[in-house]
Amino acid sequence: MKLRKCNNCKRYTLKEICNYCGSKTSYPHPPRYSPEDKFGEFRRKTLKEIESSQKEKSLL
Template structure:
């Protein structure tokens, strides 16, 4: 899964780098991927989440 934009948790700036150019902290993915009802792999992802809950 290729993420194009990242966000710094410290200064809330968006960047394409893995490190914030302003404060130097590590950047993270800003949010979940968009939902699409036509997602061909959604069925398998949901099945995996259900199995994960059984083992917790």
């Protein structure tokens, strides 16, 4: 079992559903780092595109 965090109330639990608010939980840990990351370039490019599109939407 791994520690999980509620996306809604930000409490920690071991279950997939939060005991307090009933919403889904997720793993709060970042993905493992590897210097041989084959897809890091694509992930950063996609993130940059998403951020720029969100900025454009906020300006409208």
